[in-house]
Amino acid sequence: MRVGHRVAKASLLVLAGGLGTRFGGTKQLAAVGPGGAAILDHSIREARNAGVERIVVVGRSDLDAELRSHLTSQHPDLELTIVHQDCHGPRRVKPWGTGHAVISALSVIDGPVVVLNADDYYGPTGIAMVAKSITEGRSDEVARGVMLGFRLGQTLPTSGSVSRGVCEVDGEGRLVSLVETHGIERRGDEIWASTPPGELDPETPVSMNIWGLSVEVVTGLVGQWNEFLETNAGSESIEFLLPVALDEQRQTGKLVVDVLDTEETWIGITNRLDLVAARSAFAEIRH
Numbered sequence: 359m360r361v362g363h364r365v366a367k368a369s370l371l372v373l374a375g376g377l378g379t380r381f382g383g384t385k386q387l388a389a390v391g392p393g394g395a396a397i398l399d400h401s402i403r404e405a406r407n408a409g410v411e412r413i414v415v416v417g418r419s420d421l422d423a424e425l426r427s428h429l430t431s432q433h434p435d436l437e438l439t440i441v442h443q444d445c446h447g448p449r450r451v452k453p454w455g456t457g458h459a460v461i462s463a464l465s466v467i468d469g470p471v472v473v474l475n476a477d478d479y480y481g482p483t484g485i486a487m488v489a490k491s492i493t494e495g496r497s498d499e500v501a502r503g504v505m506l507g508f509r510l511g512q513t514l515p516t517s518g519s520v521s522r523g524v525c526e527v528d529g530e531g532r533l534v535s536l537v538e539t540h541g542i543e544r545r546g547d548e549i550w551a552s553t554p555p556g557e558l559d560p561e562t563p564v565s566m567n568i569w570g571l572s573v574e575v576v577t578g579l580v581g582q583w584n585e586f587l588e589t590n591a592g593s594e595s596i597e598f599l600l601p602v603a604l605d606e607q608r609q610t611g612k613l614v615v616d617v618l619d620t621e622e623t624w625i626g627i628t629n630r631l632d633l634v635a636a637r638s639a640f641a642e643i644r645h
Contacts, residue, residue, distance in 0.1 A: 367469055368489040368570070369412040370405040372398050373459045374425065374476035375443040384421065385627050386476035387428050391640045397627065398476040399432045400640065401485065405472070406436070408486035414439045414466055415476075416459045439466050447583075448591055455597030456567060461579050471576065473600070474568040479636075480506060481622025482643065484568060491618060492570030500614055501578065503604060504570030505533060507617040510542075510549060511560025513624040517631045519543040523565035523601045524551075524558070525617065533615035536565060536605045563617060565601050566624050575613055579603055 374386045387396045402413055417425045419442045429438055443453055446462040453459065460473055470492045472485055484506055491504045507525060514520065519541045526534040541552025549558045582603050590596045607613035625639045626632070 367493050368410055369414055369467065369469065369471045370402070370410050370485070370489075371460065371463055371467070371471045371473045372401065372413070372415045372476050373456055373473065373567075374398060375416050375418045375421070375453045375459055376477070384424065387424065388477075388627060388633060390625075390627075390633070390636045391643075393432070394428075395432060395640075396428070396476075397479045397625070397636070399429075400479055400643070401474060401476075402433060402436070404480075404482060404485045405489070408489050410472065410485070410489055412439070414441065414463050414471075416441050416443050416463050418442055418444050418453070420444075441466060447587070450594055452595055453597075456600040457579055457598040457603040458583060460571075460576055460600060461583050464576060464580070467573055467576055470570060470572050472568070472570050475566075475626075477627050478566055478568070479625040479640075480508075480566065480568050481620065481624075484620060484622050487618050487620065488568060488570040491616065492572065500612055501572050501574040501607070503572070503575050503613055503615045505565055505615050505617050506568045506620055506622075507563035508566050508620060508622065508624055509560065510558055510562040510564045512622070513564055513566055513626075514542065514544060514549070515626065515628045515632050515635070518628060519552070520628060523567075525563045525565055527563055527617045531617055531619075533605075533608060533617050536601055536608075538599070538602065563619070566626075567600065569600070569604070571604075575604070575607065578607055578612060582606060 441463045443459050443462045472488050488504050488506055521540045522542055523536045524539045525536050528534050539551045586598045625636055627636055
């Protein structure tokens, strides 16, 4: 069932600038559905179904022609805005991370925005839930964000280990802590992580990097990015990650994050072995 509310004020920001190193290619455009549809195409259609009218895609200069050709073919009636992450900040081969990707689109963001990864699918209701919530009026004195909280056990790929933002949520549904946890994998019927080490409950809420953010939150990332560059401008690998930056805003009292519980099953691509499972999952989804 789709969420029935129509949302007109939120924009969709699709982060599609990754290199796809573990995948070995441009995984954000890998076909998972009929007609060569990639995961980001399903997300764009879900956003339009929810009433989101403005779509912004963050890519790279070297990917521009391929990205434009793909999106024009898949969405011929949609006016898309494409920005290049590599045109903002110091030049290097590896993109500067998801937080930097959001900042690179700041010039075209003029209101609340739903931010998500191009190679992650958040279910038929995910985008609509976030878009509806972030456009609802609140009386909070600090900036507000929304996060879709998935159950860990429903976010693991068929093979390999992954990183997840493991969350603690209070009784009012607000984010209390977010710990970037690495090396998460299935071991039989159990789920274990390497850093920090330990067993994890499959019902643990995790962030899959789909956020609803007010424009004040996005603007606040700029100062954090500048501080990040003071010590990391020469790095070729360290990333300015959106979940980490947002949790820093939360810890300093500049942001409250409402966590929306969902039973949706995440679909994503980490490596090429995941394509088979992703294509099978999308074959069961009707748009």
